[in-house]
Amino acid sequence: MSRHGWREVRRQLRESGAAGMVAVVLVAVTSAWGGMLWSVHRWVDMRLLDRSLATSVIAVARGAREAAKLQTELRTAYPALTPALLAPREVQEQLASWFPDLGQALLTLTPESFPYVLHIAVEPPQEPALSAWFAARPEVTLVESSRAWQRKLADTVARLTLAGTLLAGTLLVGCTLVVLLVIRLLVLAHADEIAIMRLIGAHEGEIRRPYLICGTILGFVGGAAGAGIMLAFGGLLRVAVSGFEPVTWVAAALPFVGAAATLVGAALGLAALPAEP
Amino acid sequence: MIQLEKVSKSYNNRPALRDISFTAERGEFVYLTGPSGAGKSTLLRLLYRAEMPDSGRLVVSGFELATLRRSQVAEFRRRLGIVFQDFKLLRRRTVGENITFVASLLNLPEREQQRRAYTVLRQMGIPHRISAFPDELSGGEQQRVAIARALVLQPDLILADEPTGNLDAERSHELLELLKTINYQGTTVLVATHDRALIAAHPARTLFLDHGALVKDGWGSGP
Secondary structure, eight states: OOOHHHHHHHHHHHHHHHHHHEEEEEHHHHHHHHHHHHHHHHHHHHTTTTTOOOEEEEESSSHHHHHHHHHHHHHHHHHTOOOOOOOOOHHHHHHHHHHHHHHHHHSSSSSGGGGGGEHHHHGGGGHHHHHHHHHTTTTTEEEEHHHHHHHHHHHHHHHHHHHHHHHHHHHHHHHHHHHHHHHHHHHHTTTHHHHHHHHTTTHHHHHHHHHHHHHHHHHHHHHHHHHHHHHHHHHHHHHTTTTTTOHHHHHHHHHHHHHHHHHHHHHHHHGGGGOOO | EEEEEEEEEEEETTTEEEEEEEEEEEEEEEEEEOOSSSSSHHHHHHTTTSSOSEEEEEEEEEEEEEEEEEOHHHHHHHHHEEEETTTTOOSOOOOHHHHHHHHTTTOOOOOOHHHHHHHHHHHHTOOGGGTTTTGGGGGHHHHHHHHHHHHTOOEEEEEEETTTTSSHHHHHHHHHHHHHHHHHHHHHEEEHHHHHHHHHHSHHHHHHHTTTTTEEEEEOOOO
């Protein structure tokens, strides 16, 4: 593009003023939100929903006799598994160690307040059959598995991700609309000038390009700011949450996503230009 | 250079031009005159393809305008120099930028753009105004800038729509002298004006329009 074209771009950026700033801020917020959403989703996926993680099945027995019977029958049905039978006292101590704040209170309770528990570590593919086997036993009052909890978590995460993505999409459409309006206002403000440029032989491309570049720059700058915000928040979260890492390639892509969204807005805004006869 | 055959144009069923036919050869100086509303500006707008005729054939600088595609319009207009009554300068650009912008459309190198701008401004006698903005110039100076802009692409044809409309008599005569000089150098010039005194003072071939019809094609300012 010629020197005149770049000068025109600078002029459009200057004249976009407060509306242009709104567009940049909106793109920044959208980008930061989208980037954080992606990073958090990835962390949950890798840390909490990893299907290769060890799987445990817990079965609560009605009493000592039932627990022993279950253990025996389990060894017959699944000889390869090694169930650990936890007596109420062991369950009590285990819970107290997991929840130190409640430890004292838990330890003051009588051991009879806690059940006999069978704990079995299984390969992930064995989990459904084993859970079903326990669920069918009259000696068992409750069956839980880590995989079932993972499924519940995955469902919740999927719902939250969908809501977050919808919000990001809505914000992105908002960015496109704001830039559309910014470019439309610029085009209308310069309608006379554009008409003159046409009359003296400027191609449509030469007329439209500065507006498109202006819109794209607004999105790119907003996206870059969003990437900065995302990395800053990611840094804070990394301190607070074990294993959390902001996804750097997403941060690198944000300026381009912002630029693409606002380029679309600028192109739509240019539709306000009247066509040659 | 210009060839019109039975060109008609109407707005809301009111005819603005009726069966206009004429030819202007390369290097000619032609006035287009007539009372207000005669169709001078409409004819000029057809000639630089700001509008399309309802019927008839227009050939300007070798371009058949009725069949010209939109993508070719800019290319066509770069062969023309157009001068307007209200100058139509880009207000936010300096005189130099107004001219180099046009030169930049040909993708000329920066230095060549500057050189051409300076040359045409010197030709118009205002090289010292190169850094001024249009609003800082007098009407006469603005019209000279407009002509300089029209000349910078070294067009074969200059179309001037009431170029003296915003100038006093003295500046109008100066401007006509300038256009005559440009014409002597080989450029075809078509000037639309309703100023008969000006035509009388600088006689040339005159097309007289009245109520959208070409009523006279000859020398002299009257019908």
